[in-house]
Amino acid sequence: MSKLLKNFYKKTIDERKEALSEINLYDASLDYKADDIVFDHLIENFITTYEVGLGVAPDFLIDGQLYHVPMATEEPSVIAGAAHAAKIIYRNGGFIIDSIKRTMLGQIIFKNVENPDRLMSYLNDHKDTFKDIAYKAHKQIHDLGGGLIDFKVENKGKGFVCLYLKVNTLDAMGANTIN
Numbered sequence: 001m002s003k004l005l006k007n008f009y010k011k012t013i014d015e016r017k018e019a020l021s022e023i024n025l026y027d028a029s030l031d032y033k034a035d036d037i038v039f040d041h042l043i044e045n046f047i048t049t050y051e052v053g054l055g056v057a058p059d060f061l062i063d064g065q066l067y068h069v070p071m072a073t074e075e076p077s078v079i080a081g082a083a084h085a086a087k088i089i090y091r092n093g094g095f096i097i098d099s100i101k102r103t104m105l106g107q108i109i110f111k112n113v114e115n116p117d118r119l120m121s122y123l124n125d126h127k128d129t130f131k132d133i134a135y136k137a138h139k140q141i142h143d144l145g146g147g148l149i150d151f152k153v154e155n156k157g158k159g160f161v162c163l164y165l166k167v168n169t170l171d172a173m174g175a176n177t178i179n
Helices: 013-022 036-042 076-091 116-125 127-137 139-143
Strands: 054-062 065-072 103-110 147-157 160-168
Touching: 054 076, 065 076, 116 127, 116 147, 116 160, 127 139, 127 147
Parallel strands: none
Antiparallel strands: 054 065, 103 160, 147 160
16 A cells, blocks of 8 residues: 555645655656647647646545545646545545446347348357457457457347347447447
8 A cells, every 4th residue: 555645735846746756656757848749749730738737636545545646737626625535535444446337238230131040040159259259359358357248139020130249348438349
């Protein structure tokens, strides 16, 4: 666990940098200001930069781990409010995170199918092949615990067969993963 940054707001800028350096959260490279040519390559239609102060809201206890959260803002009370809330919540056991499993449903519709039963059998018989293809297409999401969970096939009648793909998109919204 990182150490608490007690009375962080009372310290001078240099003292804050030193306190963060001691826990490997700051080094002088953070003071680097890039030239306009760098920004011109980073964004479209670059004209100038807009400086906003970067501060730290210390002492967020999340699932037993201590975090010091960097925040860029022009509003002085935002970081102060966040730091104050973190202190109160820390004293009461911290934040406990419980996230919802993000499951999305993709759909592939086959139309003008002459033999729906044959197509459905083919799709179901090759389920492992399709899972392998999905794994290879999105290896990283599978390695993190997500990806294609299952699929089912339905005959919708009139030459339409629908393939439903159940996908755990983890923290992503999912549209690009499913596409």
